[in-house]
Amino acid sequence: MARGTIVVDTNRCKGCELCTTVCPQQVLEMADFYNTRGYRPAILVDPEGKCTGCTLCAVICPDAVLTVYRLPAVVKAPRAPAAMALAA
Amino acid sequence: MARGTIVVDTNRCKGCELCTTVCPQQVLEMADFYNTRGYRPAILVDPEGKCTGCTLCAVICPDAVLTVYRLPAVVKAPRAPAAMALAA
Amino acid sequence: MAKELWKGNEAIAEAALRAGVEAYFGYPITPQTELLEYMAREIPKYPGRVFLQAESELAAVNMVYGAACGGVRTMSSSSSPGISLMSEGLSYIAGTEVPAVLVDIMRGGPGLGNIQPSQADYFQMTKSLGHGDYHALVLAPSTVQEAVDLTYESFELAEKYRTVVVILADGAIGQMMEPVELPPWRETMREEQRPDWALRGAKDRPHRILTSLNLTPEGLEQTNLRLQARLATVQRNEVRWEEELTEDAELLLVAFGTMGRICKTALRAARRKGQKVGLLRPISLWPFPEQRLHELASKTQRILVVEMNAGQMLLDVQAAVQGRAPIDFYGRMGGMVPLPDEINEQIDRLMALPISQPETNQPGNGYHRHAAAAAVASHTRR
Amino acid sequence: MAKELWKGNEAIAEAALRAGVEAYFGYPITPQTELLEYMAREIPKYPGRVFLQAESELAAVNMVYGAACGGVRTMSSSSSPGISLMSEGLSYIAGTEVPAVLVDIMRGGPGLGNIQPSQADYFQMTKSLGHGDYHALVLAPSTVQEAVDLTYESFELAEKYRTVVVILADGAIGQMMEPVELPPWRETMREEQRPDWALRGAKDRPHRILTSLNLTPEGLEQTNLRLQARLATVQRNEVRWEEELTEDAELLLVAFGTMGRICKTALRAARRKGQKVGLLRPISLWPFPEQRLHELASKTQRILVVEMNAGQMLLDVQAAVQGRAPIDFYGRMGGMVPLPDEINEQIDRLMALPISQPETNQPGNGYHRHAAAAAVASHTRR
Amino acid sequence: MHEEIIISGFGGQGALFAGQLLAYAGMDSGKHVTWIPSYGPEMRGGTAHCTVVISDEPIGSPMVRNPSAVIALNLPSLDKYEGLVKPGGVLIYNSSLVERAVSRADIRVAPTPANAISMEETAPLLEGKPGDARLANVVMLGALVQATGLLPLEAIEAALAAHLPQRHRRWLEPNGRALRRGAGIAEAVAL
């Protein structure tokens, strides 16, 4: 299984929830805070590093808010998923 | 063979010659005089009474200038074709 | 009848229904769309009446044209860009001398512009609703109630003069709510009441023809003379305006529609300060109350025209005043609405000026330039 | 260059080609069609230039709009009903501030009317070429040579002011032949000469946007102020007119285009009779030579406006004269052209009147009514 | 009497309806009224506001630059209108959503925890779910009416009774309570 992660451009997200409906790993959720535009943005909640970087969320996002990353096969998987690191 | 005749509303004829092209009996000609609108009208030249009243000329006439008559089968054919009589 | 709170667009639609409109054709465009939507909702409740959303304003105006040729009470509504698209059809309607009512809820232009209130179609509506020599009767309400009343009356006027009647308002009047007393329901026309030129099928009478075409100049001049004669009657009979405190006015405000009512607030503020300000509010924009304005111009010291545009009615004021009083202009554009404080500022400025002679009222370096300048000033000021 | 005999419509087309027009889009309509047909014949001879017959005037004007957005020298032509159909597009062109040239060979209206010469689009062209606050620069030639010269110049004007320039003529000028000296061939624009707003692909620069839309009233007012400021410059720089024998004129004729030249014949006949008649022929109808007319109005005793319509330029005259001289009007409609003898009759009638005061020049029962009356009179008289 | 009121909030907060209620109440009390909304596509997701004028005299301008009273249902509305209120005027803001303080000293200000009150009043009807903010607009209206005294509270109640859409009938009672609680707040802050 490929290891991947995503970055949500949180303030651009309009909270439409479409990404959450397509994620096969079910690692996307809507945040419980509001962004500067008044929407609850999508966030990656992937403590187990299930995101495969399949890009489905990015493909369906109407607002091009998502960037998707995948770990090259040769690189060893990092401990924590990157997006979590970002949030930190 | 049915016997027929036609009447040309001479002053309405625009001299387009279409009727002369469809008459199976070849009894229509263009006159050598001009009508009040400056056109040479079609005329019936049918000394032998060949007109059958087939209506082809009237059907193709773009200016609804022709009236077509046919002798009912029961009536004896008159000597001279009617249109000639008209011209007289 | 008790007053109810009505949105302008919907009130106009309801007034038209009560006036017996039988066929409405339109196309959505902000800030007019509620009128169409109201018709969509209400007309199906009245059997025999027609609501149809056209594929475009071009189609809408020609549907109106068709219905009008049948002697049917009919109307359309739109807003500025849509009205431009109707101008060929409106000219045909005028040339064919059939009645129709058109509502224009103006917005900011030119081009796509925006959807904010504006009065930038004044010229288009009063001078040249399409090509050719004609004028529509143009009525400019300044309240929702007046919009209702004028709409209600417009059909009779259209039929009486066989002309296009325009209800000319702007997004503010279309969108606002005000208390309204609705007029009574009128019956729709019965067959025997149809006009004697209407196309209803050539039964027991010769066939009728309605056309704007006449290839001979002599013939077409006859049509035009008939049209102009009718327009002259309209000019005699249908000039409408409202005046407020004009008797002793040293400064006369001239403004129509939304601007007319806003000026009232400024006027009252000015009067409270002891400034002798009056208001002429033209209601019929064509025919323009030129005679009355001409009279008032002799009695006042200064005229201030206020419009939500770069100065259009201004030209009619200029032509009517004929140099009898200097004319100033204040206008905002693109959906900006001059508010009372701005107008009062202008009043203060003008009241402070020495009383000038009509001669100062130079065209060329006069009104047009001034219009732009005033707008610039107003703009940079705030 | 030697003179050649040219038909107006074709001469205008040739002048446009020599001025470097790169793209022509149009639709057939009498009495303008020869212009389109000439383009159809000639443009294919010049590689890189575009001729395209559009499916309608609506399409034509928007093709022009598109080409203009590319910074390409472009034009269309039509006649009255077709111009009405263009009014939305023209308003967009104005709102987007791109240059374009439009030729209107006017015919009798309203509606389908007929195809005879007329000046019934004066209001439409000078006041409201579509909705919104703008004016096109309107140039009215009275000879084929002048049509050529103005057309040739129109592209530069359009580009200088980023505006629509209208060549406004009528069927008579479109159809007549006169000797013409053609202007020299100008090169078409090279890529590096394209204006810095033109859409040519966002190569090595940020992407460019051309639009007439601005949803905020503040923003749209800015656009309008820019537009109005440019129009004010046009009013300062581009007023054009011709005068004949105005110095000592007791009666001033005011007429444009075909009517302007016909008035010259009447003027000469009047002068031969010893009548002190002069002529002001506005060439730019917008901007109107209001300043000059205002001056002349103070020097003359009477003004006679002659038009091939019910009295449209009349309003501009009225606004410019400001009561300084009484104004009369003589007009024919629907393709009728006032001929010199009719004009001389009017001159005789007016010269016989006592010199009246400006005060007689009452609006309301004044000019408009009079316009209709004059036309009626002229009509019943012959 | 001549009051010029602006009510502003996010789309969905009911600013427009609150304004209509006010206008209805004014009209039914025999006043002249106008109600004019912001309109058009920019409303989508953005802010919505309306201007209500209530007057003893026929109303000239239905548009207002400097309102005598403002209801700000959210922070952007407060930011936009705080500076515009006429000196001596009234500003009601939704303190449930706005944390910052108001700096104007020349106006009367009533911070009103409208969302909080609405939550409390709506919860009983929402069968176990937590309450929601649907009555915030009416809470604010109560505060406004109380603070300005421009109409009796009963006039708003009557307008509610007359104009609450049929499908929301069951909310009439909570609306009334919300209204009075808003009024109570305004009274309490002793403007």
Added chain:
Amino acid sequence: MHEEIIISGFGGQGALFAGQLLAYAGMDSGKHVTWIPSYGPEMRGGTAHCTVVISDEPIGSPMVRNPSAVIALNLPSLDKYEGLVKPGGVLIYNSSLVERAVSRADIRVAPTPANAISMEETAPLLEGKPGDARLANVVMLGALVQATGLLPLEAIEAALAAHLPQRHRRWLEPNGRALRRGAGIAEAVAL
């Protein structure tokens, strides 16, 4: 010098081209000229006419109610324009097609058998077929120029040489003859 000429006939009789020739000749002789046709769909099968003004001065009106000279190529044209010719003016009519007499006594009239002359002049080039009326317009023009003296015949000849379309080149010579025969007629009737 200022002449206002109307040339009128059936569509196809060459009235418009004759007018253009006249205008070219005038222009090439250094005069001011205008040529203005009837136009539009009514031309189809109907009549066609043009107005030519030739003048020493810049031309005001290119349109004329009372021409100083008229060429009537057929009867309807004669009917229409006979009464309009200025007193003292010239009227050339095609006596090949018009049988009636002209009643005006205050103008100079030249009945010109233009079709007949044209038939004669065209026959040689039509290889055995009888001649046709294609030169009638030029015959009439010859008569007009002679009768009015408004231009030398050579000017028209030069215009013909310059403006006869390439495909009609072989008709240049017959045109010249037709022109001079027309002129001869006008001379003969001693206007």
Added chain:
Amino acid sequence: MASIELAEYDVVYKRPEALVNTTTHYCPGCTHGLIHRLIAEVIDELGIGERSILVAPVGCAVFAYNYFSVDGCEAPHGRAPAMATGLKRSQPDKIVFTYQGDGDLAAIGTNEIIHAAGRGENLTVVFVNNATYGMTGGQMAPTTLAGQVTTSSPYGRDVDLVGVPMRVSELISTIPGAVYVVRRSVHNVANINKTKAAIKTAFQVQMQGLGLSLVEVLSTCPTNWHMPPAKALQWIEDAMIPVFPLGDYRIADAVVPLTKRTRGGQ
């Protein structure tokens, strides 16, 4: 007197009642007049003259209202279907028909015909395709043939630059609301008769309220084609029909019985 002798005869063809007893302005041999006559015959046969309303186009047929003894009006160029919609919707008991040329219907007015069809307006449209703009003097129309020289395609229609001729019946027949869409021609007697039958069906479709009916008729413009009338008819057959095949492009199920009846009636 001739009438005495003619009295022995039966009239087998005479000018229809619905055709006003006047001369048209059409050029000699132009089949506009012929198509008018067919429509008039149909109106007579169906007995609908008293309730028919004609919407004339801008084009050579602009004066069509002068030639039919039914009520008539004249639409702006291309807008006849919209005007007819206004008439028909407000007077559903009337028979409303438009008569439109190819410039009118297939160029400037394409939107109006498509949307009238889209709405399934109960209208009858007689669409006269003569491959040119007749009235304005023979410019290129959307239906102008490849290579055809016109005043605005002086080097022949270049299909690389302006596309191939537009086929209106094919286009409109894809729209469900257009229930009867056929192409006919008047280049000879047999086809004239078929055209008449189609026009009759088209009116019957409206009488039964089935939707929009459109009869495209290939027609001549001898004047602008620069051909004698008989040669123009031949040109329809030789040049036009290959590009615009005659046939039934759409006969909705509900219309089928009508076509049977009409055929039987011929």
Added chain:
Amino acid sequence: MASIELAEYDVVYKRPEALVNTTTHYCPGCTHGLIHRLIAEVIDELGIGERSILVAPVGCAVFAYNYFSVDGCEAPHGRAPAMATGLKRSQPDKIVFTYQGDGDLAAIGTNEIIHAAGRGENLTVVFVNNATYGMTGGQMAPTTLAGQVTTSSPYGRDVDLVGVPMRVSELISTIPGAVYVVRRSVHNVANINKTKAAIKTAFQVQMQGLGLSLVEVLSTCPTNWHMPPAKALQWIEDAMIPVFPLGDYRIADAVVPLTKRTRGGQ
């Protein structure tokens, strides 16, 4: 720093260059934004950003020119194909595309698209069918489904009164000048990918000068459909696709190789 950790990763999806780095005005979940993104990706992939010109419509996408980093302008309602024609004819080396809604293209602007197709203009048209007029607040469009409630069909679209929904791809595909006409949808990832492939082909058709290409995309309007975005996607599948079947409506012979290549490229 996150970037340090992310540096170990490959970017497998990022916002395309041709999409301006800003937030659109579209409602949450509206697929206008999605279709924009697909176009931008295609422009990037084809490397044509420097020579592309967008003609935006009047409709919700009126501001589209703000979102693409290519030159852009804005046409009057429905006239984008005419404006694009003016641009393309005078700058044939440019890639000109229109982006139009169903009110824009299928109502007021039908004439312009039909005649642009008829002429075979070298244009690419992205036609966004959301079965309503979004911008003006959800009125009936020609593409509104039978029975669909809108603000101007408050009792549901009555097909007896206003006809059945207009099928644009079916209509345009009958016109020879339209060489590539397909209908796609963005209701799920698979279809989004197919839509992108089609848009790519459409641009390639223009790059090769083959004629007009039109990609109809079924799109949502959650706001005016009164549905959450996910449900709106479902509604495309359940309600729209049965009426507007996805598929290739016209692939001219010359275009076939392109479709093969594009498919291979996916």
